[in-house]
Amino acid sequence: MRKVYNFSAGPAVLPNEVLKQAADEMLDYKGTGMSVMEISHRSKIFEEIINNAEQDLRSLMNIPDNYKVLFLQGGASQQFSAIPMNLMKNKIAHYVITGQWAKKAYEEARKYGSAIKAASSEDKLFTYIPDCSNLNIDTNSDYVYICENNTIYGTKFKNLPDTKGKPLIADFSSCFLSEPIDVTKYGLIFGGAQKNIGPAGVTIVIIRDDLITNTPLQETPTMLNYKIQADNNSLYNTPPCYGIYICGMVFKWLKKLGGLEEIKSINYKKAKILYDFLDESKMFRNIVEPEFRSIMNVPFITGNDNLDSTFIKEAKQAGLENLKGHRSIGGMRASIYNAMPIEGVQKLVDFMKEFELNNI
Numbered sequence: 001m002r003k004v005y006n007f008s009a010g011p012a013v014l015p016n017e018v019l020k021q022a023a024d025e026m027l028d029y030k031g032t033g034m035s036v037m038e039i040s041h042r043s044k045i046f047e048e049i050i051n052n053a054e055q056d057l058r059s060l061m062n063i064p065d066n067y068k069v070l071f072l073q074g075g076a077s078q079q080f081s082a083i084p085m086n087l088m089k090n091k092i093a094h095y096v097i098t099g100q101w102a103k104k105a106y107e108e109a110r111k112y113g114s115a116i117k118a119a120s121s122e123d124k125l126f127t128y129i130p131d132c133s134n135l136n137i138d139t140n141s142d143y144v145y146i147c148e149n150n151t152i153y154g155t156k157f158k159n160l161p162d163t164k165g166k167p168l169i170a171d172f173s174s175c176f177l178s179e180p181i182d183v184t185k186y187g188l189i190f191g192g193a194q195k196n197i198g199p200a201g202v203t204i205v206i207i208r209d210d211l212i213t214n215t216p217l218q219e220t221p222t223m224l225n226y227k228i229q230a231d232n233n234s235l236y237n238t239p240p241c242y243g244i245y246i247c248g249m250v251f252k253w254l255k256k257l258g259g260l261e262e263i264k265s266i267n268y269k270k271a272k273i274l275y276d277f278l279d280e281s282k283m284f285r286n287i288v289e290p291e292f293r294s295i296m297n298v299p300f301i302t303g304n305d306n307l308d309s310t311f312i313k314e315a316k317q318a319g320l321e322n323l324k325g326h327r328s329i330g331g332m333r334a335s336i337y338n339a340m341p342i343e344g345v346q347k348l349v350d351f352m353k354e355f356e357l358n359n360i
């Protein structure tokens, strides 16, 4: 048992079992007398670690054979550049703007071609997901881009856009492995590991074969070239070995738990406990349109900045860590990723009830 519940949006909570096993293996990984941090990325031992991680991820997400899995670095933000550099052949792509991360990806893409806002929810401070059932997509558009789960605003796509046949590219940073998805609906799925999978430093890209080509923009750095990374099985240079090892253990933890159907049911239970309370509370509220609520990131406010900061301070004293909202919008945010146990959410709600009674 740990002393606190960590609601950080990222880097975020990891399963106790995984961290314990990592601690046990720290000085001597499987009788090698060495730490995973100390072994060659070209060794048999590491080969096994990265191959097992890939196989377990494939089985968890049911990733078809015509998709490559890449373990890269640079964070989700670096993919904001890699995606247009590799995929913008006709130099035109469509972006759905549902928050700051989508906006950053869009701004980055504008450096390499014509990035077009296909839809946006900025008019209402990103508190909803725009209707994407009939987007105006150019016939020669290279792809349609979305941010599947909006970490800062707490919204999530419940219906995927009609891309008019163009590949769908999705930032999964804050909802990776939170529930089963149909990988075949996407051309490319990517995300930083530090929200729901493992330590910062690993970026996962799942990309359909036909999108890996020999013709990225000419100035594309070697390290950002999907073809080169795929041909080298993510070992073109030294990968984030230790981070991949932790991700692999998280995959095993999820499999043992029952896979993505099971974690989905747990995640929905956790989210329901919190949203049900927010909907009945007279002090706290969530301002997202209910049908677009995220099950991973739950922002809430009292409407009074002073009360918000008192709440965050007292919650911390009660062992509820990192409840401060994103610096751009303030308020509070509880990130309740896979590794957050139901008891953590229950404890948060109990604390909120008590705080409300004491401060009304």
Ligand SMILES: *Cc1c(COP(=O)(O)O)cnc(C)c1O
Pocket (backbone or CB within 6 Å): 010, 074, 075, 076, 077, 078, 101, 147, 149, 150, 151, 171, 172, 173, 174, 192, 193, 195
């Ligand atoms: C955190 C986050 C990012 C940025 O990730 P980095 O790995 O820090 O670059 C991008 N997109 C989403 C949806 C995020 O939650």
